[in-house]
Amino acid sequence: MxxxxxxxxxxxxNIDEIEIAIKNGAQEFDDIKRLTRCGMGTCQxxxxxxxxxxxxxxxxxxxxGEIAPSKMRMPLKVTRLSALxxxxxxxxxxxxxxxxxxQTSV
Amino acid sequence: xxxxxDIVIIGSxxxxxxxxxxxxxxxxxxxxxxDKGFPLSxxxxxxxxxxxxxxxxxxxxxxLSMFSxxxxxxxxxxxxxxxxxxxxxxxxxxxxxxxxxxLMLAEKQATVGIPIEVLSQEEVLSREPALSPNIVGATYxxxxxxxxxxxxxxxxxxxxxxxxxxxxxxxxVTSILKKNGLFEIETEKGGKYTAKKIIFxxxxxxxxxxxxxxxxxxxxxxxxxILITEPLTNLIKHTIAGMRQADNxxxxxxxxxxxxxxxxxxxxxxxxxxxxxxxxxxxxLANANIVRxxxxxxxxxxxxxxxxxxxxxxxxxxxxxMHSGITLSxxxxxxxxxxxxxxxxxxxxxxxxxxxxxx
Numbered sequence: 001m002x003x004x005x006x007x008x009x010x011x012x013x014n015i016d017e018i019e020i021a022i023k024n025g026a027q028e029f030d031d032i033k034r035l036t037r038c039g040m041g042t043c044q045x046x047x048x049x050x051x052x053x054x055x056x057x058x059x060x061x062x063x064x065g066e067i068a069p070s071k072m073r074m075p076l077k078v079t080r081l082s083a084l085x086x087x088x089x090x091x092x093x094x095x096x097x098x099x100x101x102x103q104t105s106v
Numbered sequence: 107x108x109x110x111x112d113i114v115i116i117g118s119x120x121x122x123x124x125x126x127x128x129x130x131x132x133x134x135x136x137x138x139x140x141d142k143g144f145p146l147s148x149x150x151x152x153x154x155x156x157x158x159x160x161x162x163x164x165x166x167x168x169x170l171s172m173f174s175x176x177x178x179x180x181x182x183x184x185x186x187x188x189x190x191x192x193x194x195x196x197x198x199x200x201x202x203x204x205x206x207x208x209l210m211l212a213e214k215q216a217t218v219g220i221p222i223e224v225l226s227q228e229e230v231l232s233r234e235p236a237l238s239p240n241i242v243g244a245t246y247x248x249x250x251x252x253x254x255x256x257x258x259x260x261x262x263x264x265x266x267x268x269x270x271x272x273x274x275x276x277x278x279v280t281s282i283l284k285k286n287g288l289f290e291i292e293t294e295k296g297g298k299y300t301a302k303k304i305i306f307x308x309x310x311x312x313x314x315x316x317x318x319x320x321x322x323x324x325x326x327x328x329x330x331x332i333l334i335t336e337p338l339t340n341l342i343k344h345t346i347a348g349m350r351q352a353d354n355x356x357x358x359x360x361x362x363x364x365x366x367x368x369x370x371x372x373x374x375x376x377x378x379x380x381x382x383x384x385x386x387x388x389x390x391l392a393n394a395n396i397v398r399x400x401x402x403x404x405x406x407x408x409x410x411x412x413x414x415x416x417x418x419x420x421x422x423x424x425x426x427x428m429h430s431g432i433t434l435s436x437x438x439x440x441x442x443x444x445x446x447x448x449x450x451x452x453x454x455x456x457x458x459x460x461x462x463x464x465x
Contacts, residue, residue: 030147081395
């Protein structure tokens with residue numbers, strides 16, 4: 001495979017960068033993430049995680065099952081900040097800005 | 107056979123790595139850095155990474171922080187681009203009654219040369235228009251800024267390796283014995299090393315680490331939780347007490363402190379409070395998208411001041427543990443290298459000695 005093949009689309013990280021991180025001692029997905037930003041973007045590693053785990057598994061000669069997945073964190077999906085507050089007024093304001101047809105009952 | 111080193115550093119976070127790099131500049135000593143995990147898997151990789159000076163008290167501690175902030179541009183010339191930006195720092199207040207405290211802070215910090223302005227509401231909003239009109243004023247200093255902690259630690263390590271420092275990651279130290287004036291270090295992996303001098307840079311794990319040589323280090327673990335937005339177009343210019351915007355446009359938000367041991371989970375109550383704080387400070391953030399919450403365990407010495415220098419009663423053993431490792435890493439690396447290579451430091455570290463807790 002070309003070294004320039006993109007593995008993490010959000011942060012545009014290619015295979016070469018991942019292999020260099022492994023060469024520098026990275027053993028887990030999150031080790032590579034902190035060195036390269038692979039998996040740190042909008043999708044939060046949903047696309048690249050298993051691709052990267054496979055590369056680690058091959059390079060370190062370990063079964064795929066032994067390569068820890070990335071640590072998933074709330075809110076899991078991109079979420080509007082106002083929806084994370086406890087402030088009800090903000091949520092109402094939010095609702096008022098929706099198109100009429102999109103309004104849903106709470 | 108155990109491998110011999112002049113100096114072994116335990117901990118490869120921002121402090122251990124900085125000390126390793128600064129020691130390596132002279133290329134006189136054989137240095138090994140041991141870490142139980144991988145760089146950035148602990149405290150140094152889970153921070154907003156402010157280089158924060160202006161509200162650090164007492165003033166002498168503020169001064170040390172200022173000296174460190176001043177070293178960043180030089181450090182960047184030496185180890186490479188760590189995305190250091192001297193953005194200026196704004197610490198807003200929401201009630202007129204705080205203005206007096208702000209003026210007192212400015213007066214105290216002026217005695218050591220930290221420039222602070224106490225801003226009116228109009229001045230705050232003209233400097234940082236995205237801030238809420240509910241803010242009545244702020245303290246401001248041009249010396250504050252921020253840095254990319256991932257690049258910082260990685261480049262400290264890379265520069266140290268170039269100067270022949272060795273690193274051993276995923277290596278837990280299990281015992282340290284002193285025999286015939288040398289430290290004998292054993293690791294979980296079965297490695298054996300001897301060292302003439304040893305430096306403890308274990309951050310939040312310092313208590314357990316120091317217990318290997320029967321030393322008590324009075325520190326506590328504190329969890330901080332942080333929210334990250336999607337990349338946004340330029341919204342915040344300054345480092346604001348509570349948030350900052352990175353080069354790639356992400357805004358990092360959070361100011362929580364909880365004493366929950368080593369528990370690194372993120373929790374809904376703190377996420378909700380943090381989201382509310384974000385909107386209280388910058389109303390337009392209500393419409394920003396959050397991609398992730400994260401948390402880190404920080405270390406705070408019991409009197410909140412750094413613990414730096416020789417370990418009393420254990421000759422050739424040294425310690426460096428502090429809350430604001432990102433801010434202080436350039437000066438701590440510099441001073442620890444002076445102490446180990448020349449036996450003396452250009453700034454007196456007496457007030458930061460571990461021995462102060464014996465009194």
